[in-house]
Structure formats: C-alpha cells, structure tokens
Amino acid sequence: MVLAITRRVHLIGCGMPKSGTTSVATMLAPVLRAQHEFEMDQAAQVRLLEQSGEMTRSEVSAYLVDRDRRCNAEVDSTSFLWTWSDRLPELFPDARFVATVRSPRDWCRSLAGMLLTMSDVPEAHRDWGRATVNRDLGSRPLGDAQAFLRAAMDHWRQSARAISMLPVDRTWWCRTEDLSVRADDLARWARVHPDWLRRVPANRAVTPLDGVRAVLTDERVEEAITSGDEEVWQSLGALADSS
Numbered sequence: 001m002v003l004a005i006t007r008r009v010h011l012i013g014c015g016m017p018k019s020g021t022t023s024v025a026t027m028l029a030p031v032l033r034a035q036h037e038f039e040m041d042q043a044a045q046v047r048l049l050e051q052s053g054e055m056t057r058s059e060v061s062a063y064l065v066d067r068d069r070r071c072n073a074e075v076d077s078t079s080f081l082w083t084w085s086d087r088l089p090e091l092f093p094d095a096r097f098v099a100t101v102r103s104p105r106d107w108c109r110s111l112a113g114m115l116l117t118m119s120d121v122p123e124a125h126r127d128w129g130r131a132t133v134n135r136d137l138g139s140r141p142l143g144d145a146q147a148f149l150r151a152a153m154d155h156w157r158q159s160a161r162a163i164s165m166l167p168v169d170r171t172w173w174c175r176t177e178d179l180s181v182r183a184d185d186l187a188r189w190a191r192v193h194p195d196w197l198r199r200v201p202a203n204r205a206v207t208p209l210d211g212v213r214a215v216l217t218d219e220r221v222e223e224a225i226t227s228g229d230e231e232v233w234q235s236l237g238a239l240a241d242s243s
Contacts, residue, residue, distance in 0.1 A: 010092060011190055013077025014085050014166075015100030016159040018110045020176045023201030024098050025077040027179070027186065031196040035073040043067070043080055044127035051131060060084070064091055075190070082159045083132065089167050097171040098189065099163045100179065101236040104225050108152045112212045115141045132158055142215045149216065149224040160232050164239070173239040185243070 009032060013024045025036040046063050049055040055063075064084060068076065077098065081088065088095070102110070132155055141148045172189040174182055179201050187194035 009074040009191070010095040011075045011077075011098055012081060012088060012092065012095050013075065013098040013100070014081035014088065014163060015077075015079065015098065016082060016102055016107070016156070016163065017079040018107055018114065019079070019102040020100035020174070020179050020201065021077045021079045023179050024100060024186070025075055027183065027198045027201060028075045028077075028190055028192070030198050031192045032074040032190065033072070034075040034077065035071050037078050037080070038071045038073070038076065039067055040078075040080060041124045041127075044124045044131060047080075047083055047131040048127060057087075061087060061091055064088070068092065082162050085162045085166055089170060095170070096189070097166050098186070099166055099171050099173045099239075100176055101160065101163070101173060101233075101240060102176040103233055104153060104156050104229055105221050106176070107156055108149060108221055108224070109209060109212045109216055111152055111155075112141045112148065112216060113209050116212065129155075142212070145215050145220055146224075149220060153224045153229065157229065157232070160236060164232065164236060168239070171239075171243075173236065173243045175237065175240050178240070 011028075011032075013021050015021050015024070022036050025034040028034050046055060046060060050057075050060050064087070085097075088097070129151070172186070174186070179186070180199065183197050183199055184194045187197050
C-alpha cells in the first residue's frame, strides 16, 4: 500500500489585537489543529529582549521558527504575531496569512472593554504594552481617557502598518465585523469545506461598552484619530474588499 504524503496546512493569523484572531482559530478548530496566543508570556519576553538589544534579529528569528515547531498547529492565529509580520513570510515561505483588521473607533472601545472586564490584567498583557507602546494600559484604562487613547492609538497604528506589509498574494484580509458573513471565503482560503466551519465566532462576551462609551465619547475618540490613521484604515479596508 502506498501512503500519500500531504503537505502540512500552515495558516498564520497575525491580525490586529482585538480584531478576531480568537474567532479565526475557533471557526477553523473543528477541522484543523488550531492554536491561539501560543506562548504569549515567552514571546513577550523575547520582544522586550529584542527591543533592549539583548537578543539579535537572527536569535529572534530562530525563536520564531522553534516556537512554530513547538506549536505544531495548522492554524496559528495569534494577535501578537503582528509584531514580527515583516519577517514571517520569509521565515515560513509555505505559510499563508489571515489578517483581521478593525477600525480605530471600534478598536479603542473594545480594548478598554476587555481590560475593564479583567479582575487582574495578566503580566503578559502588560509586557506587550511595554513592548509595543512603552505604556502600561493597566487594569483601569479609563482613569485617564486621553492617556488611554494615546496609548491605544499608538498600538493600533503599529499593528495596522505592520500587517499592511504582508504579501498580498499570500494574505486574506477581513474586517472584524465581516468574519461571520465571510465564513465561506475563510473556508476557501483555508482549503476546507465551508460546512465544516464553526459559524459563530468567539468572543461574544458582553463587555461594559455603555460605560466605555460614556467615557470614550465620540468627540474624544475622533480627536485621537489623525488623517494618517484614516488613510491607513482606508488602505486596510481596500485590502479586505479585494480579498
């Protein structure tokens, strides 16, 4: 008997934080081996060491390759991978990418809502804040709404610009709000039958968005968004429309 050897499915979800990376892993989990936020604590430390110069680019690349081996997933949908999206295509030439994107207006409020529902913000989340925007968003994100919005928009800008550099022919872009209605497109990109997908995305938990909206008013959020942010968001939306 001859056994056919098939190439490993390798999808990397490195969308923006709070944009649907959990949902992508959850939707594909019934048919593919899926992981989400694998080794977040270790990866945060690697990022901090890279920023301080204690780890070289080649050492970080070696970590990413070894992390992928340990993860052993067909779908590695992880929000912090956007940090290294500039080198992932080269490190994993057979991989294809899923990039979920979210508007800055919705994103700021969603991030605040998530932090408010946490009784204690995990150290890994704090480390990622320090590694990306050099600010600790903390467990009381609305104590100073303007400071929170400055830090949140710094985070949004960095992740949005990073993932916009992913190779067009190897990336499927999708707006967060469209994940459910575009489930068939995701199935085609993953090369699985659409009937096998879990149709209801994850993260349907209720967050105190009424309280968030009362503090993060439309006026305050609009003041935090620049014309450059609008251009970046339009370009991401165009990528999602063409995927």
